[in-house]
Amino acid sequence: MRDNSFYGPLEDPAGDAGYSEHPERVGFFTDTSVCIGCKACEVACKEWNMLPDDGFNLLGMSFDNTGMLSANSWRHVAFIEQHEQVDLGMPGFERPGDASGAEARTEFRWLMSSDVCKHCTHAGCLDVCPTGALFRTEFGTVVVQQDICNGCGYCVSGCPYGVIERREGDGRAWKCTMCYDRLHDGLEPACAKACPTDSIQFGPLDELRERASRRVEELHSRGVTEARLYGHDPNDGVGGDGAFFLLLDEPEVYGLPPDPVVPTGDAGAMWRYAGMAASALIGLAVSAFVGRR
């Protein structure tokens, strides 16, 4: 086992998991700057993966009536309405649509972002799974084997993003598989296929990372200085995400943790403390019997 199997930058997660020959690592780059909030990704995912419906809920959160990723929603489009001042709607002299660059923006903006499982390089869910149901695929993604999962629920607490969940009435844990079945047949995942603006881009991760950094530079040069990447850095707390994002505000605004860390990163220290406490218990027990009758 290599030194970085549990934490730190890891060049080849599939190789680390034991695949001697395997295809390139693939992933998602979700460019939220072109997301139009159509939810085609949510629908395509539900249809392809035959996910149960999660009820007809009106959440009062802009156009978001999904709420969050769950056992039954593997794509979730977040809608954030931001306005610093009230727009009085004063008549202007420009024709609508004349100006379309960053300079023409008003105080109001509407952020939309399609969230998904991050398929982490160091995946907390996979690390803590006690049955081996969660596994690393040859594509570097993380998938649950439903015939193995016994619903222990440990992965639910192991995920620093709050993605994976136990399905009510089924008892097993479910999450995005990056359409493992489609990947086998050389197809892109259903959400990426359905995305009409290419906000969701699928491909080899290295290629996506390059494309994403070019896109950020481009946006910055056009005055969109708040554009930033999230989850792209192989040197972050989860070793980089297999699904990463271009965001237009802080991650927590989209419901993402600002600086996630895989729980396994501290496993060594945790076991050392447990060892000390176990020794203390032995000491307590022995001293209760020694010396006195």
Place this chain on the structure above:
Amino acid sequence: MMREQLAVPRAEFRSYYGRPILKPPAWNWMIAAYLFSGGLSAGSALLAAGADLTGRPQLRKVSRIGSLISILASLYFLVADLGRPERFHHMLRVAKPSSPMSMGTWILSAYGPGAGLAGVAELMPGRLRRTWLGRLVGLLARPAGLWAAGTAPGVASYTAVLLSQTAVPAWREAHPYLPFVFTGSAAASGGGWGMVFAPVAESGPARRMAVAGAGLEVAASRVMEQRLGLSAEAYKTGKAHRLRQLSEVLTVGGALGALVGRNRAVVAASGAALLAGSVLQRFGVFEAGVESTRDPKYVVVPQRERLNEGRPARGDQRITRV
């Protein structure tokens, strides 16, 4: 006790409609109950082995029976809490060092048969004892009990890692303290069980172990509350706080009773208080973790602070060093 100011001022942070970032633990009360019963079983097994080696047959008997009953309760809680209980044996497919639950499965698999055999040996009716099987069990009782005592510290302490190696802020950040809270609580409850059921003449070691365990548990618990930063709030407010406060009263009261009590009723009542204190401690810790997943501040505020101070989590540096 002086009421101290909350160490951390009200946190300002941004979130997505105030929604939680993490999923709440999928576990229900049975896992909190298991934390207690597993600890009780381990504490009793240690006490039983000591009683066996120092010639205290009554204390040995009640402790072995206690560790058998509580390990059976533990297994029930663990299996019943699964989403698919009939697949419990899938835990035995792999041994995975990265998964504390997998490690725990194997620790329990090592511990269970020892504690079970020693307990069964005490429960055998006289008629059965005279058969060849009964004699074999009687012969194996001591090695089995010693084996159980040898693995018991693992049973009592791994559960702290089980909770800490998660993204749940109040459990994760408590990882330097939780193991001591848990092993202290295990010793206090094991001692408490001995105090309730063994005659006073033999329960001296039970009382001493209970007092020392209670001391360790309360001390570790106090230090944890002081050092945790924002996550301490999950322990110091709401239901978790009430449970743990009552736990401390019962644990300290039970320990005092164990120190001064000489009559059977006082010792037994003190033992019962220690058992109840241990139950409430485990439910309190469990509840604090659940609460820290419900409020996004426990996730966002410390992580945002790290980023703003220019020290984000980096893969090439370990976050914690011992």
